[in-house]
Amino acid sequence: EVQLVESGGGLVQPGGSLRLSCAASGFTFSNSAMSWVRQAPGKGLEWVSAISGSSGRTYYADSLKGRFTISRDNSKSTLYLQMNSLRAEDTAIYYCAKVAAATPPRWFDPWGQGTLVTVSS
Amino acid sequence: QSALTQPASVSGSPGQSITISCTGTSSDVGGYNYVSWYQQHPGKAPKFMIYDVSNRPSGVSNRFSGSKSGNTASLTISGLQAEDEADYYCSSYTSSSTYVFGTGTKVTVL
Numbered sequence: 001e002v003q004l005v006e007s008g009g010g011l012v013q014p015g016g017s018l019r020l021s022c023a024a025s026g027f028t029f030s031n032s033a034m035s036w037v038r039q040a041p042g043k044g045l046e047w048v049s050a051i052s053g054s055s056g057r058t059y060y061a062d063s064l065k066g067r068f069t070i071s072r073d074n075s076k077s078t079l080y081l082q083m084n085s086l087r088a089e090d091t092a093i094y095y096c097a098k099v100a101a102a103t104p105p106r107w108f109d110p111w112g113q114g115t116l117v118t119v120s121s
Numbered sequence: 122q123s124a125l126t127q128p129a130s131v132s133g134s135p136g137q138s139i140t141i142s143c144t145g146t147s148s149d150v151g152g153y154n155y156v157s158w159y160q161q162h163p164g165k166a167p168k169f170m171i172y173d174v175s176n177r178p179s180g181v182s183n184r185f186s187g188s189k190s191g192n193t194a195s196l197t198i199s200g201l202q203a204e205d206e207a208d209y210y211c212s213s214y215t216s217s218s219t220y221v222f223g224t225g226t227k228v229t230v231l
Contacts, residue, residue, distance in 0.1 A: 035220070037167075037222070044124070044208075044210060044222060044223070044224050044225035045159070045161075045167065045210050045212075045222040045225065046124075046222060047212070047219065047220040047221060047222055050219070050220065059217075059218055059219050060219075061122055061219065062122050063122070095166060095167070100172065104155075104214060104218065106153075106155040106157065106172070106173070106214040106220075107155075107157035107169060107172040107173075107212070108157070108159070108167075108169060108212070108220075109169035109178070110169070111166040111167050111168075111169075112166065113166055114166055
């Protein structure tokens with residue numbers, strides 16, 4: 001069974017940093033593109049970032065302006081999201097998702113249960 | 122990377138059919154047949170429902186169908202059931218090799 005388990009969320013002050021992790025199992029992680037998607041309280045889904053499986057090429061939403069960095073450790077089957085200079089508007093549930101094994105990878109399945117990040121003083 | 126436009130809410134009675142639209146641009150919805158749809162119940166993670174505009178993954182009811190015309194994709198739910206009450210989001214691959222989600226539609230079963 002494919003499983004994605006996020007961790008690392010919590011309360012952080014504005015301007016602070018946080019690193020999210022997503023532990024993957026049940027599939028060949030190193031071959032799979034992965035992504036982060038977030039959802040602010042009561043709001044819609046917002047794509048954040050993606051990383052390819054083989055080359056590790058990264059992609060980001062323009063709105064992040066270089067504050068977030070996606071990475072992966074294939075030896076640990078783990079995806080990461082380093083978030084710096086956090087703002088109140090970054091408060092959201094952050095979901096990890098596997099991106100389809102297609103060319104190009106173009107749908108998200110499955111999704112983890114999400115981890116809540118709250119940016120507040 | 123502006124969000125794709127969806128109606129905020131759509132409602133229908135049990136057994137009826139409803140359609141949710143998803144409007145983008147030629148750089149996303151209109152440029153590729155790479156639209157997917159997701160269902161999200163309150164407090165739950167999204168569930169993958171449709172890929173490549175009109176294809177259903179195994180396990181998804183054939184009451185769900187997708188289509189596209191120009192820059193607008195659509196999700197139709199036929200034979201509406203109480204369990205279909207949820208939020209629905211479209212998503213598209215873009216010309217920048219990124220992804221964009223729709224604004225979301227709340228489906229209410231009357």
